[in-house]
Amino acid sequence: MMNxxxxxxxxxxxxxxxxxxxxxxxxMELQHTLEDLSARVDAVKEENLKLKSENQxxxxxxENLMSASSVFQTxxxxxxxK
Numbered sequence: 001m002m003n004x005x006x007x008x009x010x011x012x013x014x015x016x017x018x019x020x021x022x023x024x025x026x027x028m029e030l031q032h033t034l035e036d037l038s039a040r041v042d043a044v045k046e047e048n049l050k051l052k053s054e055n056q057x058x059x060x061x062x063e064n065l066m067s068a069s070s071v072f073q074t075x076x077x078x079x080x081x082k
Contacts, residue, residue: 066072
């Protein structure tokens with residue numbers, strides 16, 4: 001009877017050990033996924049800052065082109081009527 005009890009305890013311990021191992025592996029996988037997502041977020045933030053900077057340069061360039069072009073100059077209708 002004692003030997004059967006020991007086998008039952010060993011089997012229970014084995015099941016518990018397998019469950020712990022499965023949970024540890026799952027936690028490790030989730031940690032790697034989190035690291036990958038964090039790296040992706042950092043890359044997207046960096047790309048966003050780069051694009052914002054490029055947009056500012058392009059906006060300034062367009063503004064300069066518009067100010068240099070007579071098509072976009074403001075017209076003073078009072079002085080032209082005189």
